[in-house]
Amino acid sequence: MTDIESKGSNPVAAVGMQDKERIARAALARLMEPQDSVGLALVRALGAVDALGVATGELSTGPTVEQEISALLVEAGGPSTWVGLPATLRRWAPRVSDLAPERDLETMRRLGGRLIIPGDGLWPEQLEDLGLQEPLCLWWRGHEQPLPPLDRSIALVGSRDSTSYGASVTGDLAYGLAQRGYTVISGGAYGIDAHAHRGALSGGGAGLPTIAVMAGGVDRFYPSGNEDLLRAVATQGAVISEVPPGSAPTRYRFLQRNRIIAALASVTVVVEARWRSGALNTAHHAESIGRVVATVPGSIHSANSAGCHRLLRDGGAVCVTDVGEVAELAGAIGESNSEEKTADAAVHGGLSLEDLILLDALPLRSTSSVEKLTVVAGLSPDAVRAGLGRLGLMGLASSERGAWKRAKKT
Amino acid sequence: MTDIESKGSNPVAAVGMQDKERIARAALARLMEPQDSVGLALVRALGAVDALGVATGELSTGPTVEQEISALLVEAGGPSTWVGLPATLRRWAPRVSDLAPERDLETMRRLGGRLIIPGDGLWPEQLEDLGLQEPLCLWWRGHEQPLPPLDRSIALVGSRDSTSYGASVTGDLAYGLAQRGYTVISGGAYGIDAHAHRGALSGGGAGLPTIAVMAGGVDRFYPSGNEDLLRAVATQGAVISEVPPGSAPTRYRFLQRNRIIAALASVTVVVEARWRSGALNTAHHAESIGRVVATVPGSIHSANSAGCHRLLRDGGAVCVTDVGEVAELAGAIGESNSEEKTADAAVHGGLSLEDLILLDALPLRSTSSVEKLTVVAGLSPDAVRAGLGRLGLMGLASSERGAWKRAKKT
Numbered sequence: 001m002t003d004i005e006s007k008g009s010n011p012v013a014a015v016g017m018q019d020k021e022r023i024a025r026a027a028l029a030r031l032m033e034p035q036d037s038v039g040l041a042l043v044r045a046l047g048a049v050d051a052l053g054v055a056t057g058e059l060s061t062g063p064t065v066e067q068e069i070s071a072l073l074v075e076a077g078g079p080s081t082w083v084g085l086p087a088t089l090r091r092w093a094p095r096v097s098d099l100a101p102e103r104d105l106e107t108m109r110r111l112g113g114r115l116i117i118p119g120d121g122l123w124p125e126q127l128e129d130l131g132l133q134e135p136l137c138l139w140w141r142g143h144e145q146p147l148p149p150l151d152r153s154i155a156l157v158g159s160r161d162s163t164s165y166g167a168s169v170t171g172d173l174a175y176g177l178a179q180r181g182y183t184v185i186s187g188g189a190y191g192i193d194a195h196a197h198r199g200a201l202s203g204g205g206a207g208l209p210t211i212a213v214m215a216g217g218v219d220r221f222y223p224s225g226n227e228d229l230l231r232a233v234a235t236q237g238a239v240i241s242e243v244p245p246g247s248a249p250t251r252y253r254f255l256q257r258n259r260i261i262a263a264l265a266s267v268t269v270v271v272e273a274r275w276r277s278g279a280l281n282t283a284h285h286a287e288s289i290g291r292v293v294a295t296v297p298g299s300i301h302s303a304n305s306a307g308c309h310r311l312l313r314d315g316g317a318v319c320v321t322d323v324g325e326v327a328e329l330a331g332a333i334g335e336s337n338s339e340e341k342t343a344d345a346a347v348h349g350g351l352s353l354e355d356l357i358l359l360d361a362l363p364l365r366s367t368s369s370v371e372k373l374t375v376v377a378g379l380s381p382d383a384v385r386a387g388l389g390r391l392g393l394m395g396l397a398s399s400e401r402g403a404w405k406r407a408k409k410t
Numbered sequence: 411m412t413d414i415e416s417k418g419s420n421p422v423a424a425v426g427m428q429d430k431e432r433i434a435r436a437a438l439a440r441l442m443e444p445q446d447s448v449g450l451a452l453v454r455a456l457g458a459v460d461a462l463g464v465a466t467g468e469l470s471t472g473p474t475v476e477q478e479i480s481a482l483l484v485e486a487g488g489p490s491t492w493v494g495l496p497a498t499l500r501r502w503a504p505r506v507s508d509l510a511p512e513r514d515l516e517t518m519r520r521l522g523g524r525l526i527i528p529g530d531g532l533w534p535e536q537l538e539d540l541g542l543q544e545p546l547c548l549w550w551r552g553h554e555q556p557l558p559p560l561d562r563s564i565a566l567v568g569s570r571d572s573t574s575y576g577a578s579v580t581g582d583l584a585y586g587l588a589q590r591g592y593t594v595i596s597g598g599a600y601g602i603d604a605h606a607h608r609g610a611l612s613g614g615g616a617g618l619p620t621i622a623v624m625a626g627g628v629d630r631f632y633p634s635g636n637e638d639l640l641r642a643v644a645t646q647g648a649v650i651s652e653v654p655p656g657s658a659p660t661r662y663r664f665l666q667r668n669r670i671i672a673a674l675a676s677v678t679v680v681v682e683a684r685w686r687s688g689a690l691n692t693a694h695h696a697e698s699i700g701r702v703v704a705t706v707p708g709s710i711h712s713a714n715s716a717g718c719h720r721l722l723r724d725g726g727a728v729c730v731t732d733v734g735e736v737a738e739l740a741g742a743i744g745e746s747n748s749e750e751k752t753a754d755a756a757v758h759g760g761l762s763l764e765d766l767i768l769l770d771a772l773p774l775r776s777t778s779s780v781e782k783l784t785v786v787a788g789l790s791p792d793a794v795r796a797g798l799g800r801l802g803l804m805g806l807a808s809s810e811r812g813a814w815k816r817a818k819k820t
Contacts (some may be wrong), residue, residue: 033767033788091793094784169710250770252763297707297719300579300731309707312722312729319722319729321710 018119024048025117025137026101030244031055031092032136034256038088040132041072048136054085056096061085076132104139107245111219113141126150129289130263135242141218142238145208147264148183151330155185155265155286157258157279158192158272163304166272167195169296173269174199176323178209182330185265187257188212188230188239190223192271192279197233204236211264214241215257216249255281262286266330269320270295273307280307283317292329293317354379358387359396359406367403428529434458435527435547436511440654441465441502442546444666448498450542451482458527458546464495466506471495486542514549517655521629523551536560539699540673545652551628552648555618557674558593561741565595565675565696567668567689568602568682573714576682577605579706583679584609586733588619592740595675597667598622598640598649600633602681602689607643614646621674624651625667626659665691672696677739679730680705683717690717693727702739703727761804764789768797769806769816777813 025048032039032055043051045068046061053059066085074080082088108114116122117137124147127134147153154177156170174184174196184200186193193212200210212233216222218241221230233239242260243253258278262268262285270293273279283293295317298305311317320326361377362368368376373384388404391397398407435458442449442465453461455478456471463469476495484490492498518524526532527547534557537544557563564587566580584594584606594610596603603622610620622643626632628651631640643649652670653663668688672678672695680703683689693703705727708715721727730736761769771787772778778786783794798814801807808817 031788035763087790087792090790091788093790095788098785165709165711250767252767252770255766296710297715297722297729299575299709300706301575305707306731309729309731312707313731313735319707319719321716321719321723325723 021048022115022117022137023101023105024052026104026115026244027052027099028055029136029139029242030099030101030104030247031095034135034242034253035133035259037073037076037078037132038069038082038085039092040134040136041069041076042085043136044072044132045069055089055092056099057089057093072132104244104246107219108139108141111141111245113139113218114144116140122146124264126153127260127263130259133259135260138240138242139218139244140238140240142211142234142240143208143236147211148181148207150266152181153183153185153265154326154330155261155268155282156192156196157186157261157268157270157282159274159277159279159304159307160189160191160193161304162191162195162272163302165298165302166192166304170195170271171199173271173296173323173326174210175203177326178203180323180327181207182327183208183237184210185261186210186212187254187261187282188214188222188226188233190225194226194229196271197229197237201232201236208237210237212237212239213257213261213264214239214249215243215254217241217243217245217247219245222249254278258282259285262291263289265291267292267294267326269326270308270311270317272296272298272304273311274303275306275310277307280311283311287316294320294326294329296320354383355387355390358384359391362391362397362404362406364406367400367405369402369404373404431458432525432527432547433511433515434462436514436525436654437462437509438465439546439549439652440509440511440514440657441505444545444652444663445543445669447483447486447488447542448479448492448495449502450544450546451479451486452495453546454482454542455479465499465502466509467499467503482542514654514656517629518549518551521551521655523549523628524554526550532556534674536563537670537673540669543669545670548650548652549628549654550648550650552621552644552650553618553646557621558591558617560676562591563593563595563675564736564740565671565678565692566602566606567596567671567678567680567692569684569687569689569714569717570599570601570603571714572601572605572682573712575708575712576602576714580605580681581609583681583706583733583736584620585613587736588613590733590737591617592737593618593647594620595671596620596622597671597692598624598632598636598643600635604636604639606681607639607647611642611646618647620647622647622649623667623671623674624649624659625653625663627651627653627655627657629655632659664688668692669695672701673699675701676741677702677704677736679736680718680721680727682706682708682714683721684713685716685720687717690721693721697726704730704736704739706730764793765797765800768794769801772801772807772814772816774816777810777815779812779814783814 028048042054045065050059054061073082105115115137122140156174158166170192177184178200184196186196197210197212210233212230218239221227230239258281262282268283268286268291270279270283286293295308295311297308297319312319318329358377361373370381370384374381388397395407397404438458452464455475460469464471483492515525525547532550566584568576580602587594588610594606596606607620607622620643622640628649631637640649668691672692678692678696678701680689680693696703705718705721707718707729722729728739767787771783780791780794784791798807806817807814
């Protein structure tokens with residue numbers, strides 16, 4: 001495991017590099033708001049250390065970097081034009097004098113926490129699915145144990161002003177999930193979030209029963225009414241945030257935080273939500289990166305279920321009514337992977353020798369013609385055509401205007 | 411409009427034909443149970459008059475008719491082999507001596523009703539979608555007014571042992587639909603069905619507010635506890651059945667009856683249903699002929715909503731929570747309440763991310779300067795000034811001599 005205390009005292013160059021990277025990301029996390037696309041693209045282009053140099057004016061760049069940023073922004077689905085680096089630097093400038101990454105890291109140490117960055121053992125790999133919007137780093141306060149695999153992490157989210165129905169449903173789901181060894185992800189807020197953390201803590205055995213992803217800094221347990229609860233989460237699970245200690249939980253950060261909750265979990269369950277609710281924002285984040293969104297139905301006379309019903313009606317959410325159904329959804333993700341693998345093996349096992357030879361002869365990226373395949377596979381044109389037909393039906397080969405290739409696995 | 415009283419007294423050959431057809435169908439409806447595929451195929455092949463002749467042994471047929479029946483059965487998705495006509499005739503034989511179609515027609519006349527058959531003005535054309543399973547005829551007791559177009563007919567179905575939640579939801583939906591001019595189709599049973607008819611009667615103006623499709627004969631209002639209600643339905647709407655007067659409502663006929671409810675309506679709404687419920691059978695019929703299935707969510711602690719949630723989870727049913735959403739599904743325009751809800755001022759929805767950050771940075775009680783806001787929001791001075799201008803125009807920020815604060819909500 002990497003060690004943030006080793007900076008300067010460790011002679012191994014690689015560790016020194018990782019520490020530099022850590023300090024740079026700590027600084028950048030204070031300089032930029034979450035999901036600052038240009039900043040994140042700059043880090044992708046130059047690495048965190050040089051990106052910080054550019055951001056603080058210590059390093060200068062040429063047009064190549066701007067082009068690279070443009071390309072990264074377009075790739076991430078953004079606009080093809082942006083204000084340019086000089087304007088961005090002016091935007092960042094007011095905060096440069098406030099940067100004190102070592103102080104922030106020291107604060108975390110004092111709180112018994114640490115800063116984790118991509119590449120660390122604790123870094124949750126599923127955050128990669130956020131692409132350019134993957135957080136720069138996570139300020140981690142709590143149990144130092146990696147998250148379970150994606151299919152064992154489930155988010156339970158919902159309104160702050162939960163009803164007794166929402167409280168009881170959330171408590172039951174969280175308790176049951178933790179008992180089954182799942183990690184319950186939520187946002188540490190009042191209402192559904194609190195019931196989720198509390199239920200998971202009471203049900204949890206080994207591992208991380210629950211994780212609270214905060215919109216503000218983890219130095220402060222916010223809201224204050226949840227202080228005891230969040231302290232317990234930090235002891236048995238973890239309280240994490242992408243913004244440095246001391247950061248206020250602004251509305252913007254709440255919305256950005258939701259993408260982390262969504263990305264950490266395989267399934268996001270909205271237990272109770274009004275027609276317009278932050279929980280729906282989390283659901284949309286989850287949907288946008290291909291995670292499963294589920295929701296609990298309730299009385300149509302309850303305003304606190306209107307958002308859930310909206311998701312059922314418009315959003316393609318799955319209706320769940322007990323912990324077994326939630327686990328099944330999460331399991332379907334894990335199982336579908338393993339099933340696919342065994343299915344693949346079975347399919348290949350069931351192929352005739354000729355078809356297997358033909359499959360091997362099919363290119364993965366480029367395409368091939370029937371004529372070429374007769375040569376590569378050593379089969380007659382008729383045998384190639386018949387075999388391609390069979391492989392096509394099995395979803396193993398695809399063609400476009402006579403050009404054949406192996407079908408991509410999904 | 412056709413007239414069943416004209417038989418024998420009307421010299422026009424065409425009318426005589428239609429009367430013969432009517433009498434034949436009346437007889438066949440007593441001879442065969444609903445959805446007797448071989449019998450229905452025989453009618454398709456020869457017409458009702460000759461089919462009756464064959465069924466009663468007055469006419470004999472050759473292998474061509476058997477082949478035609480086979481083809482029709484296969485076309486309807488049935489098996490390619492069947493017992494053959496002689497065996498089928500033996501099956502029908504015990505009932506032949508009981509046939510008295512004129513008596514049944516006379517009974518209907520006495521009840522103020524009539525028999526309708528395909529081609530009649532009252533015949534609901536949407537029943538054609540049942541294909542071979544289209545009923546032979548309908549015994550119609552009530553208001554002699556054709557059904558509205560398919561997109562104005564909606565089925566509300568559910569459990570007999572409804573809860574107060576189901577009762578209130580059904581009553582509201584039925585009342586609202588009838589008020590908007592929809593015809594509410596249901597099965598005349600206790601529970602959800604009764605609430606559907608009652609609500610529609612209280613909401614209905616012109617037209618047919620509601621239709622009860624019975625599993626037994628319409629001479630008897632069954633169940634007896636609904637007698638007054640069904641009498642009112644027959645006065646303002648219609649009580650109909652495919653089985654002749656005097657027929658008992660057997661379990662088999664209940665299940666067959668459900669396909670007629672499903673086919674008459676553009677949308678079948680399951681309001682409350684247990685995990686195993688006859689209402690789900692109606693939903694499956696609806697789905698199988700491409701009708702929309704909708705369902706009302708409820709508490710996950712209510713066994714009477716378990717079937718609804720099952721439909722949401724497995725059956726591709728649409729979640730509906732008010733009459734506007736049901737009407738929207740049926741194809742109505744501009745009647746959705748959801749639109750109203752969406753229009754609920756999305757104050758922050760239209761803001762860019764930068765403006766949202768800026769709004770968060772604005773103090774509520776004290777004031778802030780542009781310079782200070784550049785630090786707090788992490789934006790350039792130009793961006794802060796432009797953003798404040800936009801927020802000011804939107805009434806979200808206000809300034810006094812360069813001191814900015816968030817505007818009070820009005």
